[in-house]
Amino acid sequence: MARVLVLNGPNLNLLGSREPAIYGHASLDDLIARLAATAAAAGVELSAFQSNAEHELINQVHAAKGNGIDAILINPGAYSHSSIALRDAFLAVELPFVEVHLSNIYNREPFRHHSYLSDIAAGVIVGFGPLSYELGLEALVRRLVAR
Ligand code: DQA
Secondary structure, eight states: EEEEEEEEEEGGGGTSSSOOHHHHHHHHHHHHHHHHHHHTTEEEEEEEESHHHHHHHHHHHHHHHHOOOOEEEOOOOOGTOHHHHHHHHHHHHHHOEEEEESSOOGSSOOSSSOOOOOGGGGGGEEETTTHHHHHHHHHHHHHHHHO
């Protein structure tokens, strides 16, 4: 059974109450529960981790292969726009990953238009709210099946 790790970066623990006009009303737990149901239907084992700390996300990326993870779905939050360290972690482990964002980062402030992860991701999905995660998972599953 394929194993996918879902990583969520800083402030995503506040989903549901955080800027709902931008990020919606669903909590992170709601989002992960729905994603887990989609994963189970696709025969994929899902694990999820959220942290507000850059090093904890990096440690999860480092540990992923050893933990039997086949691919990573990540919403890096604001670390997308700042973290060369997270980029280097993905380059180091060579695991396929999809970057997702709830909001369309390209129609927001200019500082959100660049991500340090996008060019090394298998793909990027932005702007569809929680559906971004579902679409990202679907893309990863198809990739894993095709390999
Ligand atoms: C976000 C977009 C980022 O710019 C922001 O810092 C977030 C959330 C999104 O999912 O739309 O924390 O990653």
